[in-house]
Amino acid sequence: MTATTPATTSTAAPLARRSSPATDLALVTTFAAVIGVCAVLPAINGVANVPFTLQMFGVFLAGAVLGAKRGFIAVALYLAVATAGVPIFTQGQAGPGVWGGATGGYLLAFPIAAFLVGLVATYAVRRGATVFTVAVAVAAAIVTVAVVGTLGTLGMARALDVSLAVAWGYATPFFLADVAKGVIAAIVAAAVHRAFPRLTRG
Secondary structure (H helix, E strand, C coil): CCCCCCCCCCCCCCCCCCCCHHHHHHHHHHHHHHHHHHHHCCCEECHHHCEECCHHHHHHHHHHHHCHHHHHHHHHHHHHHHHHCCCCCHHHCCCHHHHHCCCHHHHHHHHHHHHHHHHHHHHHHHHCHHHHHHHHHHHHHHHHHHHHHHHHHHHHHHHHCCCHHHHHHHHCHHHHHHHHHHHHHHHHHHHHHHHCCCCCCC
């Protein structure tokens, strides 16, 4: 009696090629730069001197295009460079002192937002452009309120020495604009994935 062993075939090739570290580094630094550009574009001063900018668009786009891990790293790199002294925080600010201001909670929320949107993007990217766009837009809307709004409120309450209720009132005018930025980021990211399939890795 001879034992038969399953034949090893090469038909089960990996469906998603892993990009090289050099490619990952290039993508991460590119999106960190995109977020920086979005932050320093002319802003409209909002409630409690917190400016309306395109920064959240850049954060959502990083997660939606790069996925959770690389999106998180891109945002963290942006924050690290700005904290080190490069004037790419909103309104050309820089340095660690910005974290103690009214926008400190928002800065803390940014990499978390990119990570969570990236998780949804990685799951949805294989399910077609329409599903991807809707899923990422909905995820961005939820993250806007549950993560960015919450941490932004806590940061403003501490920095401005106001109650959480008052700080939440300061935060809510930003929600609609940030939800819109998430929708636009989802649409742009869907187009990017159509042009560059398998860009987002699980």
